[in-house]
Amino acid sequence: MKIRKGDAVVVLAGKFRGQRATVEEALPGRDKVVLDSLNIVKRHTKQSGATMQAGIIDKFMPLHVSNVALWCGGHKGPARVGFEIKDGVKTRVCRKCGEAL
Numbered sequence: 001m002k003i004r005k006g007d008a009v010v011v012l013a014g015k016f017r018g019q020r021a022t023v024e025e026a027l028p029g030r031d032k033v034v035l036d037s038l039n040i041v042k043r044h045t046k047q048s049g050a051t052m053q054a055g056i057i058d059k060f061m062p063l064h065v066s067n068v069a070l071w072c073g074g075h076k077g078p079a080r081v082g083f084e085i086k087d088g089v090k091t092r093v094c095r096k097c098g099e100a101l
Contacts, residue, residue: 001028001065002081002092007101008071010078011038014063020071024060032062039063074099 003009007023021035039061047054072079074097082095092101 001026001031003033003065003068003070008073009033009035009068010071011035011063011068012078013067015039016063025062027062030062031065033065033068034060034062035068036060070094070101072097072099072101 003023003026005023005026008020009023010020011017016038019038021038023033024036025034027033040058041061043057043059045052045054045057069078070081070092071077072094074094077096079094079096079101081101082093084091084093093099094101
């Protein structure tokens with residue numbers, strides 16, 4: 001998976017298409033990402049023991065990684081990711097403008 005925690009991304013498909021956010025959590029085993037301010041749902045929970053609070057809570061739900069793309073500041077748009085190895089260091093680069101991501 002080419003998207004990591006802390007990356008700036010733009011949503012390509014779905015309810016939040018066109019909006020930008022940062023990745024809070026990457027779930028590579030499930031090919032999903034959790035974004036900081038998007039895809040929030042309400043969950044109705046009941047109290048289970050003394051630790052869990054009952055009521056309506058906001059929960060960040062993951063989006064599939066195919067529905068988001070990295071944001072490139074070079075050409076101000078979504079980026080396809082390529083890799084370059086310089087001096088033994090592997091870096092991610094934008095395929096369109098060549099800028100390091």
